[in-house]
Amino acid sequence: MNPSPLGDRSETSHPFTVSLTFFGDLVFFLKRSGIGPTIQRVLEERTSVKDVIEACGVPHPEIDFIIIDGAAANFSRVLKENTAIEVYPVGFIPASFQSCPLQRRNITKFVADGHLGKLARNLRLLGFDVMSPTPAEDQRLLEFMQHENRALLTRDRRLLMHAVVRDGFCPRSPYPDEQTVEVVRRFQLSNSVSPFSRCLRCNGLLQEVAKADAIKDLEPLTRIYYERFRRCKDCGQIYWRGSHFDKLSARIEGFRAQFA
Numbered sequence: 001m002n003p004s005p006l007g008d009r010s011e012t013s014h015p016f017t018v019s020l021t022f023f024g025d026l027v028f029f030l031k032r033s034g035i036g037p038t039i040q041r042v043l044e045e046r047t048s049v050k051d052v053i054e055a056c057g058v059p060h061p062e063i064d065f066i067i068i069d070g071a072a073a074n075f076s077r078v079l080k081e082n083t084a085i086e087v088y089p090v091g092f093i094p095a096s097f098q099s100c101p102l103q104r105r106n107i108t109k110f111v112a113d114g115h116l117g118k119l120a121r122n123l124r125l126l127g128f129d130v131m132s133p134t135p136a137e138d139q140r141l142l143e144f145m146q147h148e149n150r151a152l153l154t155r156d157r158r159l160l161m162h163a164v165v166r167d168g169f170c171p172r173s174p175y176p177d178e179q180t181v182e183v184v185r186r187f188q189l190s191n192s193v194s195p196f197s198r199c200l201r202c203n204g205l206l207q208e209v210a211k212a213d214a215i216k217d218l219e220p221l222t223r224i225y226y227e228r229f230r231r232c233k234d235c236g237q238i239y240w241r242g243s244h245f246d247k248l249s250a251r252i253e254g255f256r257a258q259f260a
């Protein structure tokens with residue numbers, strides 16, 4: 001633990017014990033260390049509850065509610081004596097504490113790290129704005145996140161713990177389709193799905209384009225059989241309702257069935 005800037009250390013020169021209990025799927029982060037769901041930690045000095053929680057392996061953007069000795073608390077609460085702490089993820093707040101969650105919902109703009117390319121593509125298919133910068137250095141991801149008010153998607157929990165991260169999420173599943181459902185549930189986006197509105201390749205918005213304007217870029221059979229086209233405003237990719245459309249529509253319906 002870093003030296004505390006939070007006050008006179010002489011006030012708390014004797015060690016004290018905090019007990020943290022993690023609820024819901026936050027145990028995902030604890031499992032990696034082979035510990036939890038209740039963890040005891042001995043502290044030597046005043047420490048913010050955020051720092052203590054992250055020292056257990058749980059990034060702050062994953063925490064939606066904290067109860068300290070029976071009362072709601074925010075991340076900046078300073079611990080200075082024996083304390084019992086309950087930590088909840090989004091979707092698990094106890095019924096008696098439904099107000100004032102720590103995390104925002106309904107965010108539709110994301111930046112995904114380089115390991116989540118298929119997740120980014122799936123979310124674009126559903127119409128969400130997902131940047132996936134290449135190369136995806138940590139600093140670059142954080143800059144996009146800050147400057148464009150995006151939520152960070154990464155399985156690098158250390159990156160998610162960076163102090164500048166306001167909104168973010170670590171997909172639990174290693175599988176892109178399951179990750180997609182997790183993101184939609186976490187940010188409560190099931191009513192914001194807008195299929196076929198974004199380019200799967202580059203995230204650009206699609207706009208209707210006249211066949212006459214698209215025809216020079218089409219294969220011969222596509223010219224014959226299709227009349228309606230959309231073009232990506234950014235990269236120029238053309239989309240039409242070919243055989244791939246039915247497959248993608250089936251994928252979208254498969255996702256929708258899991259959003260509830």
Ligand SMILES: [Zn+2]
Nearest residue numbers: 199202232235
């Ligand atoms: Zn594009």
